[in-house]
Amino acid sequence: MTKFVHAGGPERIVDAAGPAIKPGASVLDLATGTGKVALVAAAKVGEKGRVLGIDISDEFLKLAKKTADEAGMGDRVEFLQRDVGALDMPVEYGRRWADAVTCGSAIAMFAEPGKLLDTLARDVMKPGGVFVADMWAMHLPAKIFLDVAVPRGFEAPFDALWMADTETAFQRLFEGTQFNLVKLEKMGESMARWEAGSEEKMEALWKNLAEDQTWLSFGLERLDAGRVEEIKRAWVKEIEACRNDEGVVVKEMKQWIAVAVVKE
Numbered sequence: 001m002t003k004f005v006h007a008g009g010p011e012r013i014v015d016a017a018g019p020a021i022k023p024g025a026s027v028l029d030l031a032t033g034t035g036k037v038a039l040v041a042a043a044k045v046g047e048k049g050r051v052l053g054i055d056i057s058d059e060f061l062k063l064a065k066k067t068a069d070e071a072g073m074g075d076r077v078e079f080l081q082r083d084v085g086a087l088d089m090p091v092e093y094g095r096r097w098a099d100a101v102t103c104g105s106a107i108a109m110f111a112e113p114g115k116l117l118d119t120l121a122r123d124v125m126k127p128g129g130v131f132v133a134d135m136w137a138m139h140l141p142a143k144i145f146l147d148v149a150v151p152r153g154f155e156a157p158f159d160a161l162w163m164a165d166t167e168t169a170f171q172r173l174f175e176g177t178q179f180n181l182v183k184l185e186k187m188g189e190s191m192a193r194w195e196a197g198s199e200e201k202m203e204a205l206w207k208n209l210a211e212d213q214t215w216l217s218f219g220l221e222r223l224d225a226g227r228v229e230e231i232k233r234a235w236v237k238e239i240e241a242c243r244n245d246e247g248v249v250v251k252e253m254k255q256w257i258a259v260a261v262v263k264e
């Protein structure tokens with residue numbers, strides 16, 4: 001089985017910010033996770049720039065810090081545990097300090113993204129600052145998952161529009177905010193060929209799906225084991241039916257990137 005990777009995703013996010021992320025710039029990376037986007041930004045802002053990565057998970061932040069130190073960039077990147085819903089910044093950052101804010105594969109998970117954008121525009125970003133967010137549009141195995149799981153009681157932990165129509169979800173996100181959406185494009189693609197067939201292979205595919213799509217595992221944790229098993233059986237049956245002539249299931253994802261600028 002090919003291991004699935006969002007190849008080049010973080011680089012494309014940072015590139016999409018254009019000159020807002022240049023040597024000496026200040027960048028905030030929201031929901032930084034293991035710091036992939038933050039570290040690409042850190043390389044670009046150079047020794048005189050600074051990057052702050054925030055995430056709700058201490059565990060991810062420890063890994064991010066370790067990677068930054070190993071890459072010799074620990075002095076220009078800081079990682080802090082924060083919920084984006086309560087975005088209080090340390091005083092040393094002052095007000096409206098960020099040239100750019102990035103958010104990799106996470107915007108759909110936030111409870112009140114509109115409120116977050118207000119806070120960013122009012123307190124965190126410089127006038128004319130650039131906000132870049134991406135989401136990977138849903139691929140076939142995840143779509144099939146929703147088809148079989150929702151009627152069996154699965155609740156997606158965020159608005160299904162992000163999965164069904166990522167483009168419209170991004171357009172709506174910025175409506176009525178202090179941001180002008182200046183670019184919204186499908187920029188990356190990721191493809192994996194899944195071998196289906198034996199019970200062992202299907203077990204591995206199921207595990208792979210739940211690991212790739214953290215929102216699926218969050219939702220599954222709320223169901224009892226019997227219900228999860230029922231969903232899994234239904235999913236395996238549908239996936240088997242999607243095998244092509246070569247006996248594989250093609251798993252395809254597309255990266256949507258939105259670039260928005262704070263109104264002056």
Ligand SMILES: C[S@@+](CC[C@H](N)C(=O)[O-])C[C@H]1O[C@@H](n2cnc3c(N)ncnc32)[C@H](O)[C@@H]1O
Pocket residue numbers: 030031032033034035036037054055056057060082083084085103104105106109110111214
């Ligand atoms: C799919 S990961 C993306 C990580 C990283 N941005 C990347 O592109 O590799 C989603 C991240 O969002 C974080 N997250 C989810 N809700 C959050 C919240 N309310 N506040 C801060 N971080 C949050 C999770 O802990 C996780 O690290």
